[in-house]
Amino acid sequence: MSYARETAPMPQGKITAILVFTTLLWGGSFLFNKIGMREIPPVHFFFFRFALAALLMGIVCIPRLGRLNRQIVRRGAVVGVALAAVNLSFVLGVSGTTISRAGYLNNLFVIFIPLLSFLVWRERVDRVTFGGVALAVAGLWFLASGGAEGFNRGDFLSTVCALFIAVHIITVSRVLRDEDVYLVTFVQFATVACVGGAITLAMPWPAFRIGAAGGWSLAYCAIFPTVICFTLQNTYQRYTTPTKAGLIYTMDPVWSMLAGVFILGERLTPREFFGCMLILLAVAGPLFVRLYVEHKQRILYRLGAAGEAEEGE
Template sequence: MPLKNSLILLLTATIWGIAFVAQSEGGEAVGPLTFNATRNIIGSLVLIPVILLLNKINPQSNSADFTESDRQPMASSGSNPFSRNKTLIAGGIICGICLCLASNFQQFGIQYTSVGKAGFLTACYIIIVPILGLFMKKKCSPFIWVAVVMALIGLYLLCITDGFSIGKGDFLVLICAFLFSLHILVIDYFSPKTDGVKMSCIQFLVCGILTAIPAIILEHPNLSSFSGAWGATLYAGVMSCGVAYTLQIVGQKNMNPTVASLILSLESCISVLAGWIILGQKLSTREIIGCVVMFGAIVLAQLPQKETASEK
């Protein structure tokens, strides 16, 4: 497994972990639907100049992140740009629908449950991804399954400090975890076939439009409501959406989706560490153990991948 992909996904998890506070504050200030719609539309707009710049740097290619091996089969088959654009649009729309559903279930769930529970339940996609992957013939080694169990234990120690029960908010976030699992698998399918940056731009636009419709009807947004939430909204839009979700698509390319989900689940650890470093919130012994177990799971998950690559 390329170290580059792992580092890209680690950076993604870092941005998401720090953005959790922005997501919570922004949703309370302007409403969950309005906040999600705005951040996704901002994410889409941010990527437009990036796409134009990449096209200017490499005008001969419709895909800035294709490798030569990706292009050769297309060239031999007549290099059908219509087919490639069709795949790009389909991938962007499907990813956008999954992202829209997942992020909105999460945003509403956070209103009815604690941040710790929300973090743990959202990260449960690390067990849902490999289970769903079995139906898509995505096999995992025993080491990865052990890593998944370790990560769940680590997340529990890190996030659940006041007992565990399933309430309304918990149920909504569990649905969110299932939808994020689908999002990861959809990206795994489309990212090797098309331009990750363009697909990311389309997914944000689709998600933003789909969320804006009920936001306008139910929350009646206006500019004055953003007066105290522009910082959180811009961070969530530019960094969490525009940068991080695009890095996720690029980083997941040709990578085992279960291992990718394990690395992305470090978002929960990083959010706690960010609170410790930035806000001065102290970590308990239990939380420190949870972080150590989580990082151990990530290391274990990558060892068999390297061995498999060396055997080929």
């Protein structure tokens, strides 16, 4: 654990506010994906979103393009493939279920990260994480038994999306080093756009027309939860602990549920709502425990440092 974060020049309140703002923008992406896909097929929406995001990020990176090298392209492409899997499963999942359910199911990535780390690298999984997994399974059962369609195809793909989010996060931590954040992000978006373009070319091109709702939804999803959120996350998350950031990001499904209820008129049955709350507890509970442990270790570190200083005198 690094205690240098405590001396960061940026106020923690500002960092928290900015990261909370990113969760609001991410939560809005569920709503605008749902609206946009009323006019645009999911895979095409996915392609158009990242083609526009790559174009915008490329414009931002014009002064930096001279520093683009083979290593950045290679590593950005690896992370970009993982990001493509995330967003392809995301649009297919959201198109097949409510955004309230999709938001909570996507948040299961917090549980999948330690499980994948155990399966691939044999990293220890603590009892708190196992407790979270048990709560998540219970939440999934209540979701499946509470809705009219049960645990449908969209729910399954939203859960798969959570798995790919975990893969993407692990890939970022394992692959990226000290590369230029903006250039890596540009390569990621360009890779996702290429994957989306290849899939749309391989599929029959359906007849559709992009109206005002579809156009504005595409613009929102390309600019706010993609270009702006990735930039804010990469810029500010480094000044806080992963545990605190994880707790902040659990707000995503809260925003998506509020948007679903108050804008789209979605309604959850009591069993569905209870299942969502169990999933939220499964995600946030272990994070709160880790935050408490980190706080306790920080206090012990300070007391130890104070004791050493007194002995030195």
